[in-house]
Amino acid sequence: MDALTHTLLAADVQDRGAAVEAYRVTKRFGALTALDEVSLKVEAGSFHCLLGENGAGKSTLVKCLVGYHPPEEGSFLVDGREQAIRSPRDAQRLRIGMVYQHFTLAPGMTVAENLLLARGDLPLRIDWRREKAALAAFLASTPFRLDLNARVADLAAGEKQKLEILKQLYLGQRLLILDEPTSVLTPAEADEVLGLLHGMTRDGRLTVMMITHKFREVSAYGDSVTVLRRGKLAGSGKVGELTTQDMAEMMVGSAVFVATAPRRRAADPERKTGEIRLAVDRLCADNDRGMPAVRELDLVVRAGEIVGIAGVAGNGQKELIEVLLGQRSARGGALRVDGETYGATRAELRRHGVFSLPEEPLRNACVPTMSVAENMGLRDFDIAPFSGGWLSLRFLRRGALTRRAKEWIEAFGVRPPDPSAAIENLSGGNVQRAVLARELSGAVRLLIVANPVFGLDFAATEAIHRRLDQARNDGAAILLVSEDLDELLELSDRILVMSEGRIAHQVLAGYVDVAEIGRHMAGGAGHGTGH
């Protein structure tokens, strides 16, 4: 960290973090007012947190600030002077940089190319040898380790996030905006990254503005907070003067209860579970590049239990889920649901009551350009009461679909509450809710879930965890893959650790040793975990 600070110091002695103000910023998307006269103030060299429920307008606000989509009204002040920021180039000139909620890397290009392209003032002819040496020197001055020649598509999510942040550090930004930067990182990685950035703000070298849903990060690293609620400013203040309770109330606009400790005690090891619902037998599957990703994996999920799969991303979890959902064909092994051979066909899904929430639901569980109501009907639009009638020609009954969508939108708090909105225009958290509504409202017998609260605000996280718990208590068998160990500890009856495509470790909820799990996640089963 010191080394990094020094290189940056040497590069430009005059530089301090930027002070930024937004003044009555308004942004509309058609009829929707995503931001309504929002003002905020970020002091130079501070670590500022931006909070709000899903769809509150946090991403929209910072996108206005970096010129991604300029606002209709309002202005921005940088170091007290009004600046017109109409394009990302303008923001770049003011040395304001942003790490987007969705990755903005070119997947087909290398780490080095991605870093260089970000710089913007490339020479006509690129001397790769010199540039690579300079990049290596820069990389060595940071605690991050990345292969400059690796293709971005081959990096794990955590590595991509590091590259995004590295890219901004490389540009020597004075204001760094992070949109939910830690949602793809393990807690240890998150602490490493945020600790580094926090250190840079302490030196006054950098101002950080971070959007997050995690109160823990706010109290550990934040100096001040601004809270948005449904496009309006809901409040702001110093972190030391506000309790978690205060911030949560600002977010939702009413008194709430925030659980600070895990709600559920560890599950009762003597708990009775039912018959085997899902049996995976010596499953093998390849990843996109044709390399083995799942290797002879065995697992069993019984009725009335949640089986959690822990592991570092990229150890075959994604491929396992894809095989279970029928998105990828297995290379070997067998799947059985309720004792019958299972190939994830629509008929089988229906017969056995199999539901799922895959990761990246917009891509894996939605048709982005179709409406919320249509997406909510994807499971059953072709059966009564949503289709049928005349000569049993199975006409679609839009009215019925829309009516049900309205109920679900209400029950799951999807915003905006408009069944006809294209689902791709919803904020990340709201897409998640819409899909969950579809998957949790039926008669669930087997539920396959991957990172269910990815990017959800605290209230939604609570609600979803409660629903999963409820589904299990109602007798559903649940397979839960998550990168968040806390979530697994809180929900699972049994935890399996997946490493290099195999189950490396298995433990009942009552007997969990977190250090042991960590060791198996790192792949150092038993011997020489050497850090």
Next chain:
Amino acid sequence: MSETTDGLAFGSLALALLGGALRVSTPFLFVSLGECITEKSGRINLGLEGTLVLGAMGGYGVSLLTGSPWLGVLAAGLCGVLMGLLHGGLCSLPKVNDIAVGIALMLFGTGLAFFLGKPLIQPQAPMLPSVELGAWSDDEQIRSALRINVLLPVGLALAGLLHWAFRASRWGLALRLVGDNAAAARALGYPVVPIRIGATAAGGFLAGVGGAFLSLYYPGSWNEGLSSGQGLMAVALVIFARWNPLRCALAALLFGAAGALGPALQSQGITAGYYLFNAAPYVLTLALMAASWTPGQTLAGAPGELSFTQR
């Protein structure tokens, strides 16, 4: 005795194939390099077949009018630029699909060329000169096989240049970024739409030049049957070459050789299945496409923004 004649026959067949490859491959080479540039920017221009034919007509006409075949080549390139700008401009309108526009422009380009080219069928325009690479040899067969057009080395050099530029020039990197992830390019402040239009225009220029080769060198006349789908096959060739200009050049030579198979066999006295052998390039296209596709895997090296690689 019979062994030597066999050897001789084989040698001259190989020579005929080589000659054919060197002669026929140039339009493949130019069109595929053009398409490579366009596709690297994230768009597919299927209209290059039309551009090729229009370039052939325009190049022939200007050569006839001015008496300079090189001005003809330039004019052909400019025809291609106009077609490229049209494609690029149309595709930049909201909700316009590049493949549909490409098919429309393919028909438009050929139609326009046939319409404007009616008076050019009879007169003989000045041709592009050839280079005698085989001057050292007394063997007429070798000399004829190595008689090439300047455009071929120019095209090969261009392939090398593009290969370098995609990797180590500002324009090349920006082009690939735009083709790989448009949202990222926009966030970094690269002008996505102008870069794509520019890439399509540059691709059109090269395809037009490829057309000029057809009418001004080989076969060397203007008529409506001039192109036999080279423009379309070049698109397939780019995919087979995995968007790598050097591999595009190799593939173009291979396609050229395949195209020369029929005539070469005929010159050896094998006339059976002449039309079948003439179909070799098309069969090769299908075979290569099938062979280079692996189920369950995304195409390695494909620009992420291409409409057919998006999931």
